[in-house]
Amino acid sequence: MVINCTAQTERKIEENASIMEVLANAAVAEICKLVDDDYAVFRLEITQSQKENRTLRKKLLELKVARELAEKTTRERVLATRPSRVVDRYRRMARGEGHYTGGHRSFVKPAGHNTWKDDQPITVDEGSGTSTQHVIIIESAEAAGLEVKQERSEGEEDPRHSRDIQTGVAGAPPVVTEDPTTATAPPRTQCSITEVSGTPNAVLKSETKTLTVHTGSDPERLGCPPAPGSEYLPVFQQILKLVHSHVDGDALDTEVDVPSCSYTTEMDPGNISLDLERQTDQSKWDWNQYSSSVYSEGCLDKKGAVIVVDEMTVKVERDVPPTWNADSHLGDGHSQGREVLDYRESLETNTNVTTHSPLHALRDCDLVSTSMGHSNSHLFDQVLNSDDRAQGGGATSGNSKEKRFLCMFCNKGFSCLQKVEIHQRVHTGEKPYSCNQCEKRFSRQDHLKRHQRVHTGEKPYSCTQCHMRFAQAGHLKMHLKVHTGERQFACTHCRKMFSERSYLKIHQQKKHSTIK
DNA sequence: CTGGGGAGGGGGCCC
DNA sequence: TGGGCCCCCTCCCCA
DSSP states (O other): OHHHHHHHHHHHHHHHHHHHHHHHHHHHHHHHHHHHHHHHHHHHHHHHHHHHHHHHHHHHHHHHHHHHHHHHHHHHHHHHHOTTHHHHHHHHHHTTOOOOSSSOEEEEOOTTOSSOOTTSOOEEEEOOSSSOOOEEEEEEETTTTEEEEEEEOGGGOOHHHHHHHHHSOOSOOSSOOOOHHHHTSOTTSOBOOOOOOSSSOEEEEETTEEEEEOOSOOHHHHSSOOOTTSTHHHHHHHHHHHHHHHHOTTTSSOTTTSTTTTTOOOOOGGGOOSSHHHHHHOSOOOHHHHHHHHSOTTOOOTTOOOOOOHHHHHHHHHTOOTTOSHHHHHSSOOOSSOEEEOHHHHHHHOTTOOOOOHHHHTTTSOTTTOOOOHHHHHHHHHHHSGGGOSSSOOTTSSOSSOOOEEETTTOOEESSHHHHHHHHHHHHOOOOEEOSSSSOEESSHHHHHHHHHHHHOOOOEEOSSSSOEESSHHHHHHHHHHHHTOOOEEOTTTOOEESSHHHHHHHIIIIIOOOO
16 A cells, blocks of 8 residues: 555656656747847847948048048148248247237137146137138047147138038038037047137037137127127027036036136136146236137127126136135134125126136135246235335235225225225236227226227326327336436345346346345 | 336325 | 226336
């Protein structure tokens, strides 16, 4: 009985085992079949993809060859027409030249970089004021190390080609385009910013898009000159913001991190930097030139090239850390019954403030440890050490009037609100007064008035000893020393006498090196 | 080195 | 007190 049961059980077990084996084999076979099918499909897709890749590669090669040919042709033509133009321009800018000579210029920043490097190419275009139009394009491909630079004159200008060079896409019209889809592209893509200056229009380009900004007086393009507050302004601001946020996601994605440095800086073109620390390290700046050429709102020059970036720069100011004020910065507070003009408030409400002072850029930096170039140090000294002046007198030097109003930037005291407001323009770079004859801007009305004598030729100060006339009283005073032979500045080392302190200073710098 | 010229900044005066 | 204006000092650039 027991044996029978055992035998039956064994049989059942064997049967089950055989059934399971069959099922397992069937499952494996099915799986294999599925895999084979999928693999076949996959192989088919791979083959198709490889075919497409080969086709695309071939097309790419053709495009590349065609592009190089076109580029070469263009270069040859440009070189044939103006062979030394670019070189001369570099040389001039290297010498720090580039003053207003009838045209204006643009700085082209290789996009994709937050900072300017010494070995980075900087292209500066000084409009000649003639009909010649220059387009300077710098493409900086960070990853590939690719760099393409183009310059051509108006007669050779092919807007389509201009875009082609940038994007490799043909057929796009040279109009204002702003592709929102490209704005979300990865930040470290190849970018370029191009500005056409000295001519009826200007172009801003980025790698992923072409931004054309018409800043000239061409009625067809512009409709009307971009007067302050016109619709043109926010457009350009938006564009700049777009480019700005597009340039480098690491450092420029937030304006808080990089205040004011985006397009509010002006400096020696060889040292243009969008990085604050680098800004302060530059040896030479020319703040006025760049502000005039790039940020001269409300003052159309004869060519009508006006670009305003007010909103952006003010927005930057809004992001001033709440801790940044004279209290925290200078540490001594204002418990002396004096007042600090909080410029942040006015900046928040005044969207027409242009803020592009180098000192402005310093607000987040250590004022003491920050190294500055010559021009900056001069300005810096004027701001911070004006109390030490032997003559002229700083605002806090001995004075009968109470200095109730303190500058929130340097803590200097002034007798009235207007004075401190004007003074703070030293820090903010605000230049509300623009010359209607040129693109220059001034922080003070009287300086504008004085400047306009350059255009009018007015020289109200005449020498009683000779026929000489001067536009500034100080110049007449200096000139009078020619007649009097007055030399009141003596070198302490060689007893040599000079009529001017600056001459003595230069002498000591050269001969004795006593003055840093 | 000198002188002319443009410009930045501070202070004072007057209305 | 604010605004305009002027003077002054200074610096820098250039010829």
